Amino acid sequence: MIIHDFECVIGIEVHAQLKTKTKLFCSCPTTFEAGDNENTCPVCMGMPGVLPVFNKEVLNFAIKTGLALNCELDSASVFARKNYFYPDLPKGYQISQYEKPICKEGYVDIVLADGEHKRIRIERAHLEEDAGKSTHHGNYSLVNYNRSSMPLLEIVSGPDMRSPAEAAAYVKSLRSILQFIEVCDGNLEEGSMRADCNISIRKQGDTGLGTKVELKNLNSFRFIEKALTFEFERQVDAAMSGETIIQETRLYDKDKNKTYSMRSKEDAHDYRYFPEPDVLTLTFEEALVDKIKKDLPELPLATAKRFVSDYGIPEYDAVVLTQSKALALYYESAIADTKNAKAVSNWIMTELLRELNDAKKSIEESPISAKQLAKMVELVDAGTISGKMAKDVFAEMWKTSKDPEQIIDEKGMKQVSDEDALLKIIEEVKAANPKQLEEFKSGKDKLFGFFVGQCMKASKGQANPSVLNKLLKANL
Numbered sequence: 001m002i003i004h005d006f007e008c009v010i011g012i013e014v015h016a017q018l019k020t021k022t023k024l025f026c027s028c029p030t031t032f033e034a035g036d037n038e039n040t041c042p043v044c045m046g047m048p049g050v051l052p053v054f055n056k057e058v059l060n061f062a063i064k065t066g067l068a069l070n071c072e073l074d075s076a077s078v079f080a081r082k083n084y085f086y087p088d089l090p091k092g093y094q095i096s097q098y099e100k101p102i103c104k105e106g107y108v109d110i111v112l113a114d115g116e117h118k119r120i121r122i123e124r125a126h127l128e129e130d131a132g133k134s135t136h137h138g139n140y141s142l143v144n145y146n147r148s149s150m151p152l153l154e155i156v157s158g159p160d161m162r163s164p165a166e167a168a169a170y171v172k173s174l175r176s177i178l179q180f181i182e183v184c185d186g187n188l189e190e191g192s193m194r195a196d197c198n199i200s201i202r203k204q205g206d207t208g209l210g211t212k213v214e215l216k217n218l219n220s221f222r223f224i225e226k227a228l229t230f231e232f233e234r235q236v237d238a239a240m241s242g243e244t245i246i247q248e249t250r251l252y253d254k255d256k257n258k259t260y261s262m263r264s265k266e267d268a269h270d271y272r273y274f275p276e277p278d279v280l281t282l283t284f285e286e287a288l289v290d291k292i293k294k295d296l297p298e299l300p301l302a303t304a305k306r307f308v309s310d311y312g313i314p315e316y317d318a319v320v321l322t323q324s325k326a327l328a329l330y331y332e333s334a335i336a337d338t339k340n341a342k343a344v345s346n347w348i349m350t351e352l353l354r355e356l357n358d359a360k361k362s363i364e365e366s367p368i369s370a371k372q373l374a375k376m377v378e379l380v381d382a383g384t385i386s387g388k389m390a391k392d393v394f395a396e397m398w399k400t401s402k403d404p405e406q407i408i409d410e411k412g413m414k415q416v417s418d419e420d421a422l423l424k425i426i427e428e429v430k431a432a433n434p435k436q437l438e439e440f441k442s443g444k445d446k447l448f449g450f451f452v453g454q455c456m457k458a459s460k461g462q463a464n465p466s467v468l469n470k471l472l473k474a475n476l
């Protein structure tokens with residue numbers, strides 16, 4: 001994407017909350033639904049004298065993620081203190097990894113809407129604890145420490161994306177990988193996955209990096225794309241009018257569709273990183289990596305490739321169908337009941353995903369089961385209902401969750417393919433329209449459509465179009 005000879009350079013830091021049962025350095029539960037400050041203890045509240053104890057389950061999750069992201073794993077990674085002062089950080093520092101992260105130098109392959117493939121480098125992925133959450137109420141603020149010390153894996157991409165659409169595609173791919181390997185539920189709205197996007201601009205052909213602006217708290221794919229598009233244009237406008245772009249953190253206002261400055265961005269040296277003396281070097285044996293590698297499930301892109309080769313659907317469709325594990329499972333479960341894999345994919349990609357999106361529902365909450373969708377496709381293929389009727393059946397299934405056969409019975413929607421019944425209708429239509437019949441016979445071919453329409457009407461829309469066409473051709 002180019003604006004006035006400028007291209008944008010985007011790199012993304014994703015904070016993925018690992019789905020372990022307990023926190024990173026204490027045994028508090030990680031459950032989302034909990035009363036304020038219920039999931040806390042002296043360790044995650046940062047009381048004096050307490051000592052953090054590393055949660056082994058986090059190590060398994062980090063190794064799994066590193067393998068899925070094609071990373072090099074460091075069998076001796078080190079925790080560090082990142083110092084800053086804020087009420088939601090009771091210790092005054094966050095335990096993170098700095099110079100020696102557990103994962104580095106991996107990559108994620110993405111597929112764009114036009115079918116282009118692109119490899120996005122992963123520079124590093126490091127473990128860190130989350131902070132608490134402040135809410136501000138007029139002249140006082142409240143802090144909830146339930147999130148304090150939740151295990152996060154911060155995944156840092158290379159500055160490899162060149163358009164807002166690529167950025168969104170990358171976060172989508174990353175999310176589906178994390179969901180497939182079951183380390184993170186990937187919920188952007190609830191914040192279990194958070195994407196901070198760094199964007200700078202440069203003249204096309206330049207190779208250096210410009211001053212970057214960080215966009216924080218983008219909690220949907222749509223906002224990622226819109227905020228980056230706004231920011232790209234804003235930076236180009238600034239550059240064209242001779243302004244200097246400053247390094248800062250900006251927030252996105254979705255109602256105004258613009259970004260605004262939050263604070264100037266700190267450099268790493270502002271955090272006074274130093275090795276965390278209370279947590280040992282994080283070590284593991286190669287055997288653990290081998291074991292986790294052996295149990296690694298099929299990843300989204302591999303599943304998509306299998307869908308293409310096994311079911312003959314286009315690659316982009318396959319990528320959409322594997323954007324979440326639940327959706328891929330839905331698709332596979334539907335095509336177990338019908339041979340028409342392409343039709344099922346079409347119904348999911350157009351009608352079902354649109355309805356789910358409008359209703360803000362996930363595929364797990366779909367009122368239409370995979371079996372029901374497959375049955376409907378089968379009924380179309382068998383000629384029981386037409387494609388047009390199927391749309392009505394689909395709408396009814398969405399509303400009532402009833403089986404397609406039941407809807408067809410109740411609404412008397414069956415398609416009429418019986419030739420005798422259709423011939424009877426044709427004779428009636430011919431008798432009722434002698435003038436048009438005469439004109440048709442004398443060469444006015446256009447009237448064929450008129451007779452199709454009349455017969456369709458007489459059959460209350462239930463005539464099988466292809467059988468009707470064939471019979472009309474022979475009988476007019």
Ligand SMILES: [Zn+2]
Nearest residue numbers: 026028041044
């Ligand atoms: Zn705790």
